[in-house]
Amino acid sequence: MTQATADRSRRVLAALVREYIASGEPIASSLLVTAAGLGLSSATVRSILARLEEEGYLQQPHTSAGRIPTDRGYRFYVDLLLDSKRPRRATISVEARLRRGSPDRLLDSLLPQVSHMLSQASRSVGFAIRPAHEAAVFDRVEFVPLSATRVLVVIVASGGHVIQKVIDVGEPIDADELRAAANYLNAEFSGLPLHRAREAVLQRMNEERLLCNALIARAMRLATSTFSDLPDDRTIHVEGASALLDDATGLTMQTLQALLQMIDEKQKLLRLLNEYIDGPGLTVVIGAEHLEPNLRPFSLVLSTYDDGSGIGTVGVIGPTRMRYSRAIAAVDDAAQAVSRMLRDPN
Numbered sequence: 001m002t003q004a005t006a007d008r009s010r011r012v013l014a015a016l017v018r019e020y021i022a023s024g025e026p027i028a029s030s031l032l033v034t035a036a037g038l039g040l041s042s043a044t045v046r047s048i049l050a051r052l053e054e055e056g057y058l059q060q061p062h063t064s065a066g067r068i069p070t071d072r073g074y075r076f077y078v079d080l081l082l083d084s085k086r087p088r089r090a091t092i093s094v095e096a097r098l099r100r101g102s103p104d105r106l107l108d109s110l111l112p113q114v115s116h117m118l119s120q121a122s123r124s125v126g127f128a129i130r131p132a133h134e135a136a137v138f139d140r141v142e143f144v145p146l147s148a149t150r151v152l153v154v155i156v157a158s159g160g161h162v163i164q165k166v167i168d169v170g171e172p173i174d175a176d177e178l179r180a181a182a183n184y185l186n187a188e189f190s191g192l193p194l195h196r197a198r199e200a201v202l203q204r205m206n207e208e209r210l211l212c213n214a215l216i217a218r219a220m221r222l223a224t225s226t227f228s229d230l231p232d233d234r235t236i237h238v239e240g241a242s243a244l245l246d247d248a249t250g251l252t253m254q255t256l257q258a259l260l261q262m263i264d265e266k267q268k269l270l271r272l273l274n275e276y277i278d279g280p281g282l283t284v285v286i287g288a289e290h291l292e293p294n295l296r297p298f299s300l301v302l303s304t305y306d307d308g309s310g311i312g313t314v315g316v317i318g319p320t321r322m323r324y325s326r327a328i329a330a331v332d333d334a335a336q337a338v339s340r341m342l343r344d345p346n
Contacts, residue, residue, distance in 0.1 A: 098334075125317040138157055197227060284328070301315050305335045305339040
């Protein structure tokens with residue numbers, strides 16, 4: 001494929017995605033010729049569309065209908081938006097609105113304002129998450145034998161916070177083995193926020209080479225039972241779930257209910273969102289790219305903010321046919337504004 005042919009294909013695909021996001025209707029080749037200002041003949045556009053469909057960027061809902069983007073088509077379009085996005089400061093209006101709504105600049109009043117503003121700007125679900133340093137930090141764990149297989153787990157976190165639970169290990173285990181397992185876990189995970197400790201345990205369990213050692217294997221099995229159902233005490237503010245009901249193009253009621261349930265169970269939503277945060281800056285997750293099957297009819301736009309001592313997150317969740325340019329700008333502006341307000345309150 002020549003550079004000129006590739007450029008034409010990119011222009012046609014971008015135009016189709018824009019038109020579909022705006023209308024919600026399958027896009028016919030004739031519309032792209034007349035309305036998108038591509039300067040291409042009908043035959044050329046039809047040929048390009050056929051090739052894009054073969055390559056997995058487009059699909060036809062019905063034989064005689066126009067085409068709509070696939071998740072791969074949306075990914076192309078979003079990458080195009082991100083590549084063309086110029087670094088900029090958050091707009092004055094965003095920061096001014098937040099300062100009016102949260103004059104004390106405290107997270108407790110600022111983050112609800114952010115989730116509300118993002119929901120309004122994107123017409124989707126807006127969310128804002130406290131920095132991880134706000135969460136309880138794991139200090140140590142103690143295992144106390146109650147019977148041959150039942151163990152009392154005592155978790156001590158920052159600030160003297162104590163969590164107790166009883167687990168059944170399913171095999172006889174004596175006090176010396178429990179003490180050795182606790183010493184190993186305390187040496188490995190002390191100092192991590194509880195939610196990070198839980199993730200680290202699950203990751204270690206997947207590293208089979210570590211489990212060849214009997215002590216480590218036993219310690220990790222105990223750790224899995226210990227951390228598996230602990231609550232994630234970071235705070236998440238969510239607003240705008242009703243927006244999905246107002247514009248639920250392509251979403252079934254079952255799909256909407258699954259997302260609404262996840263929003264109600266905020267700890268589960270927190271854990272899922274945390275999977276996507278691998279560094280500072282903007283992240284967009286589209287459809288089939290989600291780890292959770294119930295989220296695959298949706299797209300996620302999120303960005304991190306920095307309060308000077310920890311990283312928090314703001315973002316939106318909406319249908320894959322969301323207005324990505326609007327959502328990306330809103331999330332990017334909000335993250336920059338929050339960072340600046342928390343680091344420089346004057």
